């Protein structure tokens with residue numbers, strides 16, 4: 001039962017990872033395909049960052065519910081988790097900005113914002129490795 005719960009949380013987290021990385025990559029690759037596609041990708045990205053935060057918390061909730069305590073996160077694992085948290089907050093903010101800020105109306109500023117989103121996704125994905133092995 002414990003393994004099944006962790007597997008389900010991990011599956012959700014993995015699909016969130018896919019969306020967090022793929023949305024900005026697709027937006028950058030199909031820059032001239034119109035505002036409609038870009039808007040959909042920005043929504044996908046915002047929801048995907050939210051999903052990562054929720055499923056990330058889901059790992060902790062599963063540990064507490066099934067084992068009666070939160071995992072002990074210290075040292076390298078703690079730093080990695082903080083990096084992921086900061087990337088997630090910044091990623092959510094940037095995705096929201098892409099959806100509603102008028103200041104990001106020029107194609108150049110939007111390209112920079114999408115590239116920054118992709119950079120944050122890469123940073124979070126990289127931080128997942130030490131979190132996994134130092135936890």
Ligand code: HEM
Pocket residue numbers: 013014016017020021052053054055056057059060084085087088121122124125128129131132133135
């Ligand atoms: C608030 C944000 C996040 C939290 C709290 C969080 C938390 C976690 C936790 C607790 C694990 C399990 C570690 C383990 O026991 O092995 C995990 C795994 C993972 N996370 Fe996150 N995460 C967050 C965001 C992200 C983001 C944004 C990405 C990717 C862009 C990501 C990618 C991954 C991957 C790929 C794994 C699996 C690592 C492996 O097993 O090799 N996470 N995350």
